[in-house]
Amino acid sequence: MKSAAFAYHAPAAVGEAAALLAAHGERARVLAGGQSLVPLMHRRIERPEHLVDLNRVAGLDRLEAGPEGLRIGATARQRQVESDPAVAARWPLLAEAIAEVAHPAIRNRGTVVGSLCNADPSAELPSAALALEGTIVAAGADGEREIPLADFFTGPGETALSRSELALELRLPAPPPRTGSAWLELARRGGDLPVAGVAAVVSLDADGRCERVRLVCANAAPVPLDCRFQAEALLGAAVDEEGAAAVGAAVAAAAGPVDDYQGSAVERRRVLAVLVRRALLLAAERAGGRS
């Protein structure tokens, strides 16, 4: 189908984009890569009267890695981030998760920030970015504010952004030393949204004991499921099969996955238990200290 008619705006600056959103509120939508929004507009599930295209806002495609962390602008493409050497070296979880998103032509257009704003609980990037303790910088008519991802996802397709705000960038802190990570998912076909997915980040102390752990599951709840509480049972010891399997079992019990055509809730819990165990072991191994 074809999109319903709308007025098209291509602001050149952030202030102009924020003013358009302030003026049109609920009747406007932000267009980033368009890989989720445009299909919804063609199907007329979304019928904005105003479309605010961020693609001509100067500087929003920035991708900057520095000592304090990584900044990914709102129009930085998934493909650009995935193939960046600094991302591969310091935030490999992100590159690994992006590689599972759709296909090359979709990633050439789709943005990392757009995937977070889209807030699909089954998608890779919301879970991966939450495990990396990201923060969204949002801009509205009254200026900018920072929203930690822990407070950002409020429901399927819903975020803490108001309709008059846009997300300017994602910030990821620099990971501590001796940190390893893993993104694992089960999907029906490569490039499909996962039946279930797991992001694990493990940091070890000098003696190879788990010092810090982050674990987030995709498609396990209406929002990316933060399983840090379950994973912290691993603190203070080497990450081994038994410990990782126990966390997997605890996560499967805590998860509230959906029952749909891609998999039943029972199947998803089983898959989660396995993926969590494998992801924790792999992350610990990559951190350099699997005993």
Add this chain to the structure above:
Amino acid sequence: MSEPGRISIELTVNGEAHRGEVEPRTTLADFLREELRLTGTHVGCEDGFCGACTVHLDGASARSCLLYAVQAAGREVRTVESLAGPDGELHPLQEAFRRNHGLQCGFCTPGMLMSALELVESRAGGDPPDEGEIRAAIAGNICRCTGYQGIVEAISEALDDRAGTAE
């Protein structure tokens, strides 16, 4: 002056400057096919899933059904029509598809070619990709006819030929 609700755009398609007047909701795919009469770009699902509408925008493959034509203003679009020479001689990639039975009905072929082209051009001079990489490059392009084997062989042969001529 453009009619109310319509926007004038200028863009480059296959190296030629074009101008047009579009409604904001007109997709790039429909603009190419209906205004410029470049009907090589096919439209299947209009949903991003089938890949038949794949073109290159500023050198990167993109779904033309998920781009509004206004977004291509001032940019460079390349379609399947750019591949064959002026007298109709086939591009090496098209030639390889022909030799390896990489198409039957041909509906998916323009998108397949444009996805494969991105792989071939990005690998010029580098290591030839293995079969897994070739399959990943076209995984977003659906073919109901061939079973993909001939397509993968065609792309593989085009990559080998490139490597051969580069020596």
